Amino acid sequence: xxxxxxxxxxxxSPAAGLALAGTALLAAGAVETGRRARAAERATPPVxxxxxxxxxxxxxxxxxxxxxxxxxxxxxxxxxxxxxxxLVDRAAASHRVIAFDRPGFGHSERPxxxxxxxxxxxxxxxxxxxxxGVETATILGHSWGTQVAIALALQDPGRVRSLVLExxxxxxxxxxxxxxxxxxxxxxxxxxxxxxxxxxxxxxxWPRILARLFGxxxxxxxxxxxxxxxxxxxxxxxxxxxxxxxxxxxDAFALRPHYxxxxxxxxxxxxxxxxxxxxxxxSVALHRRIPGSRLVAVEGAGHMLHQIAPDRVxxxxxxx
Numbered sequence: 001x002x003x004x005x006x007x008x009x010x011x012x013s014p015a016a017g018l019a020l021a022g023t024a025l026l027a028a029g030a031v032e033t034g035r036r037a038r039a040a041e042r043a044t045p046p047v048x049x050x051x052x053x054x055x056x057x058x059x060x061x062x063x064x065x066x067x068x069x070x071x072x073x074x075x076x077x078x079x080x081x082x083x084x085x086x087l088v089d090r091a092a093a094s095h096r097v098i099a100f101d102r103p104g105f106g107h108s109e110r111p112x113x114x115x116x117x118x119x120x121x122x123x124x125x126x127x128x129x130x131x132x133g134v135e136t137a138t139i140l141g142h143s144w145g146t147q148v149a150i151a152l153a154l155q156d157p158g159r160v161r162s163l164v165l166e167x168x169x170x171x172x173x174x175x176x177x178x179x180x181x182x183x184x185x186x187x188x189x190x191x192x193x194x195x196x197x198x199x200x201x202x203x204x205x206w207p208r209i210l211a212r213l214f215g216x217x218x219x220x221x222x223x224x225x226x227x228x229x230x231x232x233x234x235x236x237x238x239x240x241x242x243x244x245x246x247x248x249x250x251d252a253f254a255l256r257p258h259y260x261x262x263x264x265x266x267x268x269x270x271x272x273x274x275x276x277x278x279x280x281x282x283s284v285a286l287h288r289r290i291p292g293s294r295l296v297a298v299e300g301a302g303h304m305l306h307q308i309a310p311d312r313v314x315x316x317x318x319x320x
Contacts, residue, residue, distance in 0.1 A: 033195050033196065033199050033235060034195070034235075036199070036230060036233075036234075037230075037233075037234040037235060037236075039230070040228065040230035040231045040233075040234060041107075041231070041234075043228070043230070044080065044228040044230075044231050046059055046107045047061050047079060047080075047083070048060050048061030048062060048079070048099075049062075050107075051128045051131050051132065053124050053127035053128050053131065054124065054127060055111065056103060056108075056109050056110075056111055056124060057108065057109045058100055058101065058103070058108045058109070058124065058128050059079070059100070059101040059106050059107035059108045060098060060099065060100050060101075060128065060132070061079050061083075061088070061097075061098070061099045061100075062096065062097065062098050062099075062132075063088055063089070063092035063096075063097045063099075064091065064092025064093065064094070064095055064096050064097050065095075065096055066094050066095045066096055067094075067095050067096065067136075067137075067138065067161070068095065068096045068098060068129075068134045068136065068137035068138070069091055069095040069096065069097050069098065069137065069138050069140060069317060070098045070099075070100070070125070070129070070134075070137045070138070070139045070140065071087075071088070071097065071098070071099040071100070071140050071142075072100060072102060072125070072139065072140065072141040072142065072145030072146075072148050072149055073099075073100075073101075073102060073105070073142055073143075073145050074142045074143025074144045074145050074167075075143060075144035075241050075244045075245065075248075076105070076232055076237065076238075076240075076241035076244075077105065077142075077143075077232070078101050078105045078106030078228075078231060078232070078237075079099045079100070079101050079106050080106070080226075080227060080228050080231070081142075081227065081306075081307075082099050082306065083099075084222055084223050084226045084227050084307070085222075085223075085306045085307045085310055086222075086310060087306050087310050087313065087314065090310070090314060091314060091317060094318070095138075095317075096134075098129075098132065098134065098137070100125060100128065102121060102145065102148065103116050103121060103124065103240070104116065104236065104237065104239075104240025104243075105237055105240055105241075106231065106237075110236075110240050112187070115247075116240075116243065116244075116247075117151075117247060117251055117254070118147035118148045118150070118151040118251050118254075118255065119151045119155070119254075121148045121151070122148050122149075122151035122152035122154075122155050122156075123155065125148065125152055126152060126155060126156050126159065129159060134159070135159065136158075136159055136160070136161040137159065137160065137161060138160075138161050138162045138163075138164060138317060138320050139152060139153065139160055139162075139163050139164070140164040140166065140313070140317060141163075141164070141165055141166065141168065142166045142167060142168075142305075142306060143166070143167050143168060143169065143276070143277075143303065144169070144244050144248070146165040146166065146167075146168030146169070146170070147168065147169070147170075147251055147252070147255060149163055149165060150163070150165070150170075150255055150258075150259070150262060151255065153262050153263070153264050154258055154261060154262065157262075157263045157264055160264045161264060161320070162264050162265040162266070162267070162320035163262070163264050163265070163266045163267070163320075164267045164269065164313070164316050164317055164320055165266065165267070165268050165269065165283075165286070166269045166270075166305050166306060166313060167269065167270060167271065167274060167276070167277060167283075167303045167304070167305055168268075168270075168277070168282060168283065168286070169248060169252060169277045169282055170252060170255070170256070170259070170282050170283075170285065170286045170289075171252055171256060171281065171282060171285055171286075172249050172252045172253050172256070173249075173278070173281060175245075175248060175249055177245050177248075180245075181241075181242040181243075181245040181246050182242075182246050184198060184238070184239060184242035185239070185242045185243040185245070185246040190239050190242060190243075191235070191239065194235040194236075194238045194239040194242070195235045198233075198235070198238045198242075199233045199234075199235065199238065202232070202233045202238065203233060206229060210224075212275050212276060212303075213275075213276065213302065213303050213304050214302045214303070214304050214307070214308065215273070215275050215302050216273045216275075216300060216302060217271075217273070217300070217301055217302045217304075217308045220307055220308070223304075223307055259286065259289045259290050260289060260290065260291070262290055265292070265293075265294075265320060266290050266292070266293040266294070267293070267294045267296060267316045267319070267320055268283050268286055268287050268290075268293055268294065268295050268296065269283075269296045269298065269305055269312065269313060269316055270282070270283030270284075270295070270296070270297055270298070270305075271297075271298045271300070271301030271302050271303065271305055271308070271309075272297055272298065272299050272300060272301065273299075273300045273301055273302055274301070274302055274303045275302060275303065276302075276303045277303065279297065283295065283297075296312060296316055298312050
């Protein structure tokens with residue numbers, strides 16, 4: 001009886017081996033990213049309460065008493081940005097401060113059934129203010145939040161007592177960041193990127209990101225030590241930030257024809273050294289477009305005015 005001939009074995013090609021190793025590496029990275037995201041949420045739990053509007057749950061912080069002041073943070077940020085700056089506590093001495101985590105940031109939801117344009121977000125904030133019993137308020141928007149603030153003033157001018165617009169982007173201009181973040185904003189591919197490559201890249205580039213956000217001003221020690229970086233680097237927040245980067249130029253196109261229709265008093269704040277948005281091309285141009293608006297230029301300051309020059313921002317709020 002003859003011995004059985006062993007079956008031939010197939011070895012993986014180098015390309016297949018690399019693909020398998022890459023897949024395993026991405027899977028391991030996704031698991032680690034999920035672990036770090038959960039740890040970040042435990043380390044930075046909700047600081048306020050939740051308001052549900054149209055099936056979307058918003059995280060909102062309230063402090064103080066007096067005239068209402070609503071804070072709308074910029075792209076990729078969250079309520080803690082305002083808290084770390086000290087602006088919430090200082091404003092709460094004379095105002096009822098209401099700070100929102102905008103949809104998809106901090107602890108607020110961002111349902112994928114909607115495209116979260118400034119107008120869509122303004123409608124959500126409008127509903128939340130109604131639920132909170134806020135009849136009139138000063139609205140302070142920073143960066144991307146300025147577009148939401150303007151949209152809110154256009155939708156509900158009776159509820160907006162005044163607008164304070166800080167470091168905003170108002171007019172379409174070439175933006176390479178919008179093109180770079182487009183793949184991450186797409187369903188499926190965006191989730192893959194946000195759970196694998198983006199958090200690692202974000203950690204590596206964080207010092208450069210801060211230099212661009214704050215420069216030419218230095219990063220305040222309080223921000224460097226207290227801002228919850230890992231909350232910003234969660235996949236859900238990274239994907240929301242990518243979507244808003246991709247929407248920035250189209251949203252400016254949509255809002256631009258309506259600036260002359262803004263009725264509440266408007267104060268426009270801008271750092272002349274802003275490395276993210278042009279002081280002249282954006283803030284000065286908006287000042288010329290909105291009759292009766294007031295322009296406050298902070299000489300040499302960067303994009304994060306509420307961190308760099310909180311006194312100037314508070315002066316604008318108190319004068320609004």
